Amino acid sequence: MTAIRYDGEVVVLGGRRTPQRKWVLNALIDSNGFVSAQTLYTRLVQLGSPVGLSTVYRTLRVLTEGGRADIVRDSNGERLFRYRPSVEHQHYILCRRCGLSTAVEATAVEAWAKNVATFSGFAEVEHTVELSGLCPQCRVRG
Amino acid sequence: MTAIRYDGEVVVLGGRRTPQRKWVLNALIDSNGFVSAQTLYTRLVQLGSPVGLSTVYRTLRVLTEGGRADIVRDSNGERLFRYRPSVEHQHYILCRRCGLSTAVEATAVEAWAKNVATFSGFAEVEHTVELSGLCPQCRVRG
DNA sequence: TTCGTTGCAAAAGGTTTGCATACCA
């Protein structure tokens, strides 16, 4: 999919380069945190980039499969996507109120997961870790 | 909700004791692992315990809120429920192929989560950890 | 008798898919 230049960084993925995909990718990067497909869609339409909802979903899927986006689920089961600049596995803590997300140091968890993988007898172990709370700002606001 | 005796253990929750709730609770316990509401529903109907799907959902919700069930999400976003004998917070590793679940030692993760809570500036931090892989059996079967 | 609980059907959401059309390469 699309190869675009954004803020000096070049994002390359297989497939065809279409305006829609550029829009979706840019909007995702601009979001600077986790967003739902629906939100992204609404935002794009409002900005005058008439993209179809299905295209948003399809693009996000491609990005995710290509390792360029992280997925997390909010408490309602809705999927939230976030652009991933690095290719490394990353964990975040998410504010339940405003959605602010911050990467967290998770070496300990990685180590633990690896350990469980070793001693559980399970193979091809994957892990999902989701942290949520109230960010400093929201914490103050009550 | 219901107070029933099962295999020597007494499960007590506030509310009214109805046959439906007993059936759902028993079916959940019998599942001995994670099951979806839909599966539980189908199973109950087949066993001749004509319970409504909404009742299954409502009962599972009550159980979860009462701390007597754990929830996990499978890769499709479907919620899986598991009866929780102890009241403690527990983590599992789930087989992606057969669904087998095994509790894992997660003190390290708990400690890490607490640590992140402390240093991230976030309050009321909650965490979700989901591990999946191929269990020894499925691993062998290919 | 009371009011929590049930069951059905309909509604809600989010996400996916079928298919004809548009368009990148």
Place this chain on the structure above:
DNA sequence: TGGTATGCAAACCTTTTGCAACGAA
């Protein structure tokens, strides 16, 4: 031109809800 991507609407699925009827206490 060939094959991929798009857009719309319909389909899907799981989960929730409205409401009248039921039944545990």
